[in-house]
Amino acid sequence: MTYKNILIVKLSAIGDVIHALPVARALKQTYPDARITWVVEKPAYDLLTNNPDIDEIIIFDKPKFKSLTGLLSNGYTFSKLLKSHKFDLAIDLQGLFKSAAISYLSGAPKRLVYCNARELSDKIGQRICGNHEHGHVVDRYLDVAQHLGCKIDQVQFPMNITEVEVQKAEAIANHAGLRLENPYVVLAPGTNWPSKCWPTTHFAKLADQLYDNNMIPVIIGGPNDKRLAEEIIANTKIPPVDLIGKTSLKQLAHIIKKSQAFVGGDTGPMHLAVAVGTRVVTMFGPTDPNRNGPYGENHSILTPDVPCICCWKRQCIKTPMCLETLNPDLVYQSIYSKLEMKVGS
Structure with a gap:
């Protein structure tokens, strides 16, 4: 299957976002014509800028969603923004309730999450278990990429320092x-x-x-x-x-x-x-x-x-x-x- 619009959901923290960078590289190498969008929180945003493997970055401003009032006033707009991209695939690498909610609100017909997902996030996305279930986090994330047909010859952490x-x-x-x-x-x-x-x-x-x-x-x-x-x-x-x-x-x-x-x-x-x-x-x-x-x-x-x-x-x-x-x-x-x-x- 060929994907045209891919959403990666990895919100934080700095180390976790770095661990997920090889997934973007693997996806772009396998699906070079696909548009890859990444949802991230503000503290880790800088890590993703000027990255040739990422076409767009959407900031999830977590403080705006902490209260019921904030959720009601910002949730619809954020969901509308996500749906406007018409994603055909969403990959939740965070594996928590908030990331699963973003994956769901994206409207992507196919949603993947790694099998160690928590907070019921595995109920929203298809659980992917690979050969590295008990291995390093980087390899666990790449199990998801391999499930999508990506061949991992070399693990790379693309980061463009201007x-x-x-x-x-x-x-x-x-x-x-x-x-x-x-x-x-x-x-x-x-x-x-x-x-x-x-x-x-x-x-x-x-x-x-x-x-x-x-x-x-x-x-x-x-x-x-x-x-x-x-x-x-x-x-x-x-x-x-x-x-x-x-x-x-x-x-x-x-x-x-x-x-x-x-x-x-x-x-x-x-x-x-x-x-x-x-x-x-x-x-x-x-x-x-x-x-x-x-x-x-x-x-x-x-x-x-x-x-x-x-x-x-x-x-x-x-x-x-x-x-x-x-x-x-x-x-x-x-x-x-x-x-x-x-x-x-």
């Missing part, structure tokens, strides 16, 4: 004291779960070790990570470069792309590093790296030796928390083993 965004990123870095032609390592202390955060004191020690080996540590993250950056800086001999809250996602992607390595936990910027081809050293404890870890090879995944690993708990009541047991020396060695560089004394 020259304007490159220039802005370099200007921001220069203003903060970083020249991108110098060797540096990106540190991402923030995550959306407290249990996934590596201690700031560990990041501080790692930053000192990097400086001792002529490598500049650069802290990145959103505005909510400012406190973490301040704690790291307060515990270092030489303050790292602080880029917290100073870049857009595409600007951050360029800065990560130019770095020697990325260090952080299970967080969106870690998956951004994978997408732009940067080596990752990541610390996993409460979540499963087989499902959510950095996709592909040439990355280092460090996990603590504890019986409660992969507990999937946002908060940890144990002392010390599992990630605290991963000491900075181990992370430092992992960075340089991936870079195939001699570790300084």
Whole structure:
């Protein structure tokens, strides 16, 4: 069957949207004449712009739909917009009630959802179970593409960083004291779960070790990570470069792309590093790296030796928390083993 108008519903978060990018590439390669539209929430919108595999982006402004009044005043208009595209296929990669509702409101006669869908979303779309049901999220999404006849020769994360965004990123870095032609390592202390955060004191020690080996540590993250950056800086001999809250996602992607390595936990910027081809050293404890870890090879995944690993708990009541047991020396060695560089004394 040939599809002419395809809707992808993947709303958030940053890492999840990055995981779904290979689906757009696979669909466009298999159905080059198809028009592909993606519905996404505002925080991840920037990841999809200027993408040759995506013909249109529709923003789902979630705050407008949270109240009954908002739903009644905005629902009809949004549904009318979706139906005007005359989609013949809708792919719900979010697998939640809100994404299923969008898939349904699109009017597409064929609606697909992966078989691990929740919140009754599997009642609205056809459940697709492939060979990677218990594998990495990227491969699960691609199971849906393969169901549609897509041949996956190479998994690609298409992301177009324009020259304007490159220039802005370099200007921001220069203003903060970083020249991108110098060797540096990106540190991402923030995550959306407290249990996934590596201690700031560990990041501080790692930053000192990097400086001792002529490598500049650069802290990145959103505005909510400012406190973490301040704690790291307060515990270092030489303050790292602080880029917290100073870049857009595409600007951050360029800065990560130019770095020697990325260090952080299970967080969106870690998956951004994978997408732009940067080596990752990541610390996993409460979540499963087989499902959510950095996709592909040439990355280092460090996990603590504890019986409660992969507990999937946002908060940890144990002392010390599992990630605290991963000491900075181990992370430092992992960075340089991936870079195939001699570790300084």
